[in-house]
Amino acid sequence: MREVATLRTVLSQNVIDAAIAPPLMTARGLGCSIKGQRLVRDVDLTIRQGRRTVVLGPNGAGKSVLLRLLHGLLPASEGTVLWRGNPLGADAQDGQAMVFQRPVMLRRSVLANLNFALKVRGFRGPERARRAAQALEMAGLDHLAKRPARVLSGGEQQRLAIARALATGPDLLLLDEPTASLDPAATARIEALIGQAHASGVTIVMVTHDRGQAQRLADDVVFLQDGRLAESGPASTLLHSPRSDAVRAWLDGRLFVTTPQTQP
């Protein structure tokens, strides 16, 4: 009974947060077509400051494409993205950082990977060293600092990728299925790292197809099917009493793959 009570408190706190946290990023009528395929269309969503938004959906629903649209890696064919109140422009990546499903490791040492990211963002001297050391510690990679990044295990590489993304102090961290190819132990450490980032005030948007992970990490959920927004809202509501057929089907394990339709 106590657990239920706690849960209720958390839920209501969540609902309140969702309503009052200021929007960090807003998408209106967002769409993207590549070579005649409409991969994402008519997506409206709001990413609120300090919240963890999880993008869910079956394979091929357009989750990764949506993430790249928000990060400015793909140009929007339709609609707009407002980032900190301004249209997403050439400086799209300013204040954002992204972690990919397969971590991209520079062919350098662990420390040099961190230093490169910091140098690009203009950090110099003692400040750079301080941030790099902090990132190493956060990722639990101190003892591997001098090792070539590409000989680390998959889990270590992903931790380094997240630590590297966080080292520059972004407001928004985007993660594209960061644990897709990792074992449960490695996954747990990644989730802990994401939790730590969130606790320090970083807003999180994460793509996953893992329902358990969504339940563990999500404040808000965005559910995509066929490139459209099927449903969005606080995780507590959406994952327990969904309104859309798509989410219900997915939760029941009936919805696996969708393919984007081709339209002129």
Next chain:
Amino acid sequence: MLLHRLLPIVLAAMMLAPLPATAREFILMQSTTSTQNSGLFDHLLPIFSQKTGIDVRVVAVGTGQAIRNAQNGDGDILFVHSRPSEEKFVADGYGLSRQDVMYNDFVIVGPADDPAGIAGLTDVTAALSEIATARAIFASRGDDSGTHKAELRLWSAAETDPFIGLGSWYRETGSGMGATLNIAVGMGAYALTDRATWIAFGNKRDHRIVVEGDPRLFNQYGIIVVNPEKHSAVKADLAQQFVDWVVSEDGQQAIAAYKVEGQQLFFPNAQ
């Protein structure tokens, strides 16, 4: 890590290291492969350099190319062996004046089994006719060099057109004297060569001189200072010093003294 960081530095050092010193004065001579390959210059030039402190740099190519290079101003002296071309070079204003320096002679070399049966002939035109009749393989320079021009003059003196056999028994190598001799030896072919190159040539195998001694095989070398009025960079003064020396008693004796295997290769005949 250290080593591969050093590599670019080593490379840079190699590049910046001083290229061969050019502190001494030097002149550039456009000459022919026959004089170079015979080893004459290795004997002659150090004597001159020691005497005057002037280095002579030799570019050895075919007579045709040597003349072209000198016309472009890429040389101070022209030292070749094709009198008509040399006289035209002077007449066209590219050279100051032409002087005889030395001569040697051409010979026909051929395989020991002598398929055209010309060994011992002293009439070069008769020998060439025999080669054409027997359709014996003949390797021609085919490169517009002094030797090539001499060969063509001999064919026409023999009233024989070797180009009928072009591609079958008459083969143009398009190469220098040494390369042509290598090919002739390899194919068992006859070839016309200057005697000096032949004597110094190291890959004779069973090839030997089959025809020699015809006055028409005479091979005269001439020397010309390139006209500085055509190309201001030409060092005419230094070049003239070399010409004066090579036609002097001193220079002429040095030429006569050069021997390979006991044989004199060039015969001084400056006036």
Next chain:
Amino acid sequence: MSLVAGWDQALSEIVLLSLQVTLSAVFVSCLIGLPLGAMVGAFRFPGRRPAILIMNVLMGLPPVVVGLMVYLMLSASGPMGVLGLLYTPTAMIIAQTVLVTPIVAALSRQVVEDLHQEYSEQFTSMGVGPLQRIMALLWDARFSLLTVVLAGFGRAVAEVGAVMIVGGNINHVTRVMTTAIALETSKGDLELALALGLVLLLIALLVNLVVMTVRGTAARASYA
């Protein structure tokens, strides 16, 4: 080999000049070719495909043609005749640079393009600028690029046509291994020519060994 052994002074002079000319040419080619190849490999711009085609075609430039072109430029009656560079080691470096630069550019373009495929989104996400991008790609591809440099070195050190024309094979001034081999061959001294060829092969082997050893140890130490 006894022929070569008894020829110390002259041989070492020729070997040193060969290395100096070729390494200088490869060095300059890298200064030009690596950034060029990296830019074409990493960026999309109009005319990119023709640029790649041209680089690939220029890889097959015949040395003699390059020698002639450089001769016409440097000849006393050519546009750069006043510099007086013809028949100097500098002229040979220029000719070999013309030969090797397309090889370095074309091969490094391929190497960098493959690596950029992997890095592109990450770099955009990090906010890496164009210059930083080129530098980082070249640095991270450094071990593959060493092989590219070796290919250029191999082409330059073995080449005779271009250096013969613009260098003139002048004794003590512009005589290098390959022109010396050509000269000894034309003198009919095939043993000496072959021995010199073996020396050239040994030098190439030595350079390759040094570079591959450096590459091997350094690669193990910095990435796998």
